[in-house]
Amino acid sequence: MGQRVTTISGQPEYIAPTADRRRFQVLCERDLTGSKNLAAGVVVLPPGQCQPSSARHPETEEVYFVLSGRGTVELDGVSLDIGEGSLAYIPIGAEHRLLNSDPANDLRVLWANTPPLEDYKPALEGWEMRASDPDGKE
Numbered sequence: 384m385g386q387r388v389t390t391i392s393g394q395p396e397y398i399a400p401t402a403d404r405r406r407f408q409v410l411c412e413r414d415l416t417g418s419k420n421l422a423a424g425v426v427v428l429p430p431g432q433c434q435p436s437s438a439r440h441p442e443t444e445e446v447y448f449v450l451s452g453r454g455t456v457e458l459d460g461v462s463l464d465i466g467e468g469s470l471a472y473i474p475i476g477a478e479h480r481l482l483n484s485d486p487a488n489d490l491r492v493l494w495a496n497t498p499p500l501e502d503y504k505p506a507l508e509g510w511e512m513r514a515s516d517p518d519g520k521e
Contacts, residue, residue: 385413385414385415385416385417385418386415386416387416389410389411389415389416390410391408391410391425392515393515394408394409394410394415394424394515395408395512395513395514395515396408396512396513396515397507397510397511397512397513398510398511398512398513399510400509400510400511401435402432402435403428403429403432403433403434403435404429404432405426405427405428405429405432405434406425406426406427407424407425407426407427407507407510408424408425408426409422409423409424409503410423410424410425411423411424411495412424412499413499418499420497420498420499421495421496421497421498421499422495422496422497422499422500422503423493423494423495423496424493424494425450425491425492425493425494426481426491426492426494427489427490427491427492428452428454428481428482428483428489428490428492429483429489430483430485430486430487430488430489431483431484431485431486432482432483433480433481433482433483434480434481434482436480437457437478437479437480438478438479438480439476439477439478439479440473440475440476440496440500441475441476442475442498443475443496443497443498443499443500444472444473444474444475444496444497445472445473445479445494445495445496446470446471446472446473446494446495446496447465447470447471447473447481447492447493447494448469448470448492448493448494448495449465449466449467449468449469449470449490449491449492450467450491450492450493451467451488451489451490451491452466452467452483452485452488452489452490452491453465453466453467453483453484453485453488453490454466454481454482454483454484454485454490455481455482455484456471456473456479456480456481456482457478457479457480457481457482458471458473458477458478458479459477459478459479460478464484
């Protein structure tokens with residue numbers, strides 16, 4: 384059946400091997416929670432960094448909810464400002480990319496997509512994995 388409640392501190396964090404050093408965590412997906420139609424997690428972009436390339440999901444829609452920080456989401460070539468409390472909707476097939484425009488603070492974004500991407504695990508090959516900290520102490 385899977386877990387019904389997950390926590391950020393209880394899940395491994397993946398750190399990109401690219402210059403942006405973005406961090407990625409999965410909080411909800413088939414192997415973790417048993418979810419069939421939803422995946423969700425958190426991505427953190429360090430100050431002034433951006434995802435190195437745009438993504439496009441031909442069968443998946445997605446939302447970004449900004450937990451903290453400010454930045455820009457590029458959506459099909461249009462730049463949209465986002466900040467704490469903002470939600471950006473990414474339609475099926477839309478080209479998208481996150482940028483952190485703040486020179487001092489992380490951009491922390493909760494993402495969710497449906498149906499879930501089946502191919503994210505191979506995309507994490509080469510990323511550094513930081514083990515979870517179930518006590519919330521780093």
